[in-house]
Amino acid sequence: MTVSKPLPHDAAPLHVTGAARYVDDIPTPANCLHLAFGLSEIAAGRITSLDLDPVRAAPGVVAVYAASDLPGPCDCSPSNHDEPLLSDGSIHYLGQPVFLVAATSHLAARQAARLAKISYDAAPAILTIEAALAADSRFEEGPRVWTKGDVAAEMATAPHRLSGSIEIGGQEHFYLEGQASLALPQENGDIVVHSSTQHPTEIQHKVAEALNLPMHAVRCEIRRMGGGFGGKESQGNALAIATSVVAHATGRPAKMRYDRDDDMTITGKRHDFRIDYEVGHDADGRLLAVDFTQFTRCGWAMDLSLPVADRAMLHAENAYLIPAVRITSHRLRTNTQSATAYRGFGGPQGMLGMERVMDHLARSLGRDPVEIRRLNYYRPAEAVAPVASNASSTTSLDGVDPSDQDLTSRGATPERTAGSARRFGGAHSPKSRMGAENTTPYGMEVTDFLLHEMTDALLVSSDYAHRVNKVAEWNAANSILKRGIAFSPVKFGISFTLTHLNQAGALVHVYQDGSVHLNHGGTEMGQGLFQKVAQVAASRFGIDPAQVRITATDTGKVPNTSATAASSGSDLNGMAAQAACDTIRGRMADCLAGLYQARPDQVLFEAGMVRMPGHEMTFAEAAATVYAQRVSLSATGFYKTPGLDWDRIAGRGRPFFYFAYGAAVTEVVIDTLTGENRILRADLLHDAGSSLNPALDIGQIEGGYVQGAGWLTTEELVWDGKGRLRTHAPSTYKIPACSDRPDVFNVALWDAPNRAETVYRSKAVGEPPFMLGISAFLALSHAASACGPHYPDLVAPATAENILAAVNRARG
């Protein structure tokens, strides 16, 4: 069977020869226009005058647009209709697009964009969490609060208390391929958009809305992205709308590609957080009550900030069963780029808050941090009932008026979510199961917990106990260089928390020569989704994957798709493709059974052949035979995740189909004179269920770890006092390079089938391993702890400067 084979990425020979085509590589017609934005130079205030005449007079310029020249607001928001393509006169962040230039070349457009004369009436900019709190500048009416148990009572009676706070920086996606869009005008005013996007349906929807066209007049196509990481879930909307508006107005093709500095200045990043914690615990380190307050810097527009902040709350307890928990989430509006989706979608920040608590608790008790963690883990899977895969049907949208709602986006509007709260509030409150309870702070029972076994296995394979002693010996013998070692677990919930997004479609054709054309709603950004789904299709037909042609994601083939996000790509699209293949296979079996006097269930598809009692033929012969019998060899497939039910306002229900697990041990060394540091060794054990493709999954795990460790070490975003992002290129923003990966890097899959009924019992693997990088941060904290008696309160990212400060705090 083709699934579970470690096949390379699809199009591998094209990638290694430069023949794999990205949006900027598509040949453009000779009259193509190239676009650039003119950007605001202040972070907050109003434009008092805008003189674009020098821009219009510049060489090569064909058209210049201010907001008033557009066909409407041309909203770019995935949620709240609060992101006009061009400033309406008010300025919300430094780098906000103010006007749009269309010129005969990319360079001409960019040069002309510098020539505008803009005067401003600047207002005080709200740049920090503290400033936003002081001004009560926020999204939603107030903080979101979820509780489990009686936190105040448990806290009051707890024998020991601990409190602290951690600052957590954001992260630039730094997809190597910047944002890009190419719009091609069609007859009758229709538009075809090639967009580097994780969400083609969103592009189609927002372009249609901007041009006041029905969605059938807009088609979005994307073959591949040069990296996405969440940064192309909503941030491509502006370029797609801009190119489509210009193409529509001029009748000429229009292309837009952000220069790297513009890309980093304009687009949103991972949300930065501050998480305050108060903990009640017993003398052994058992958690009795935890009170988290999460402060989220959302930037100027809502974008996807509400579900991001929700997911931070949903991972605030990570892997630990806590009797009483309160999570308070402030979603703060600031005059900075509108923070957006980034691998983990708030989960990493919430989880780091919890792991900080475990680290702090272990140090304060002088106990081994792994033992403290194990003491507080959820109960193992064996101790609880198996996962019910069809517990209830998916929630319907009955009673919600879909007009004006961006149904395809994760950026749920407050009105919509308030509506779902009314519908589901109270109906799914957690069962009171004292003693046997194994529920999350949001009332979902954890029935698939694997971390007890995984922790045991990883501690052995990483030689943890022995190395802890070696690190202590090293630290006793060395005064300048200090080592640290840390373990951290990951429990990550899989499913879109906006329940109706958990659906997918596929389109499969079998041609009369037996070759297969495969299309589905997912997008390829390097995660290997296309190859995985092709392996599923090949397995259903019993043919070689080479017979399956993977085709570009296209809103004209599969409609109403969800973003390729939330790690859901293969879970959703793999199932949809399987359904389409099975429909065709069923028709073929019925037809052949009739022709050859067999029962349909006796017709087997394997090893390139179709076999039934007394007859066998190649798959190609079978296709030709069935075609000649006038049977359709084309089918759509559809899938929706079962059993989900979630009320985000109350913080109650079952938002996830299942959890993916992982664990990591990282060892580091720091220089206590300079704060310089490196990762010496990392051992990762990750749960990908029954892997669809172990090679691709291990790549995701290794890459996720390094990117996660980068987030928490070298990747520092710096805004100056005026709100200008000072780290806007790789010269000032440091992502991991080849020499930054761990010197010793051991990665293994926890090979066990998913208890939930997923495609071939695999598990999602895109986001969860990112959070294994938390172990690197904790190891640095451990190394700093070795410098003195005090808790080092390490700040994320642990840059050399922040490590040095932590060392000084440890020394007191």
Next chain:
Amino acid sequence: MQTHLTINGTQRRLDLDPRTTLLDALRHHLGLTGSKKGCDHGQCGACTVMVNGRRINACLTLACMHDGDEVTTIEGIGQPDDLSPLQQAFVSEDGFQCGYCTPGQICSATAMLQEISDGWPSHVTSDLAGEAELTSDEISERMSGNLCRCSAYPNIVQAIHKAAGKNA
């Protein structure tokens, strides 16, 4: 301004604004889009090509500075049906994810292997007078100018090891 370049063995004559970078000349004027524009600052390495056998960031050099030079791009290293050993190794070792940095990685690694066999030391070479050895440390150090945001680094290093073994 007239510039003569030999691109992947073929003589090309270009009439360009003298400020045109070699990368823009390749991508915009010659239709060779295998070399990628990642940062346009010489920081990410996605545009790496070889000029007279030495690797160079094509975004940081002007085309007219290379009049008469021989330029090898990813398209000149191999084709999908005729891969170089290094390209084959990147496929078999899965030395990429999104693939955007891959042409630069392969151009860079091709020249880097030549630098090692020519005995050029690097920052991590312990004996400056001796022969440079193809260790993982050497590969990591010498490939640090080519960023991979997907962090396929372990497989990139493995692919380079594998191809070098084949060549040896």
